[in-house]
Amino acid sequence: MTSPDILSHTRETGDFTRMLEAVPYAKWVGLQCERFGDDLIFRLPRKDENLGNPILPAIHGGVIGGFMELSAAIYLMMSQDTFRIPRIVDFSLDYLRAGLNRETYAECHLTRQGNRVANVMVTAWQKSRAQPIATARAHFLLED
Amino acid sequence: MNNETRVDRVNRFVNTLNQARELGLTATEAGQGYLVMELPYSDRIIGNPDTGVIHGGAITTLMDTASGSVMICALDEFELCPTLDLRVDYMRPAEPEKPVFARAEAYRVTRNIIFTRCEAYQEGGETIANCVGTFMRIGKEATPKSYRDLITGDDQ
Numbered sequence: 001m002t003s004p005d006i007l008s009h010t011r012e013t014g015d016f017t018r019m020l021e022a023v024p025y026a027k028w029v030g031l032q033c034e035r036f037g038d039d040l041i042f043r044l045p046r047k048d049e050n051l052g053n054p055i056l057p058a059i060h061g062g063v064i065g066g067f068m069e070l071s072a073a074i075y076l077m078m079s080q081d082t083f084r085i086p087r088i089v090d091f092s093l094d095y096l097r098a099g100l101n102r103e104t105y106a107e108c109h110l111t112r113q114g115n116r117v118a119n120v121m122v123t124a125w126q127k128s129r130a131q132p133i134a135t136a137r138a139h140f141l142l143e144d
Numbered sequence: 145m146n147n148e149t150r151v152d153r154v155n156r157f158v159n160t161l162n163q164a165r166e167l168g169l170t171a172t173e174a175g176q177g178y179l180v181m182e183l184p185y186s187d188r189i190i191g192n193p194d195t196g197v198i199h200g201g202a203i204t205t206l207m208d209t210a211s212g213s214v215m216i217c218a219l220d221e222f223e224l225c226p227t228l229d230l231r232v233d234y235m236r237p238a239e240p241e242k243p244v245f246a247r248a249e250a251y252r253v254t255r256n257i258i259f260t261r262c263e264a265y266q267e268g269g270e271t272i273a274n275c276v277g278t279f280m281r282i283g284k285e286a287t288p289k290s291y292r293d294l295i296t297g298d299d300q
Binding site: 022023024025027028029048049050051052053054055059060061062063065066067069070088089090091092093094095098 | 193199209233287
């Protein structure tokens, strides 16, 4: 999804624009990423095209999933010492609250890093980090 | 309810979901407790620009939409059922330039919960991903009658 070139540029500058520009799906949902010290916060700005349920209205559950999955992959790539492409193996998603039509945030934790497989936890929230709208767990295969 | 009515209801429902409409999701087939939904290929949902393979998020949206619509094919009356959880296993990347299909079924319906399973595949039958999900039944009254009538086609 990216090159060693773009990855090192992103590492040095903390500017994710080039990396995200290279991935059409990131633009499709509108994913943004910012670095605070060593921490990454992923952002999904409000976007009407991302809605599912028109009555609430609420963000489509699949978009929340895609946002969290892509966040996990970027986070994992950034956490590697060398350039390794993460390939998703499985993804398990719990929806805790409706994601309303407003900005959504996500943060990731590397639960376990093995030689080839990594386990990443993702939490997504809107108004308050203490009230997550979804949590997810993903396994990735890492390829050199 | 005949199968044509099921397909019509699912497509009316899917058309009210912005993201599903943007992706161009359409139900192509339905029966008692199951449906098939199609995701057309598009450059805009590519996850890997080197290979042109679409992102898993688009597959997740396809399978969430297919699984979340299958209750229309399992219940006589329309009920909106929020997703409780989804588990997606990715078997192989989807081949570029080709649509992805999802066949979803509601394999167990209880008073409170609907259990679904779904397989995403491409022409030729190779499995792209498998998904199991649970959906909560919040009752038809939780959805406004005007919206339910729109889905069932009783608004005309």
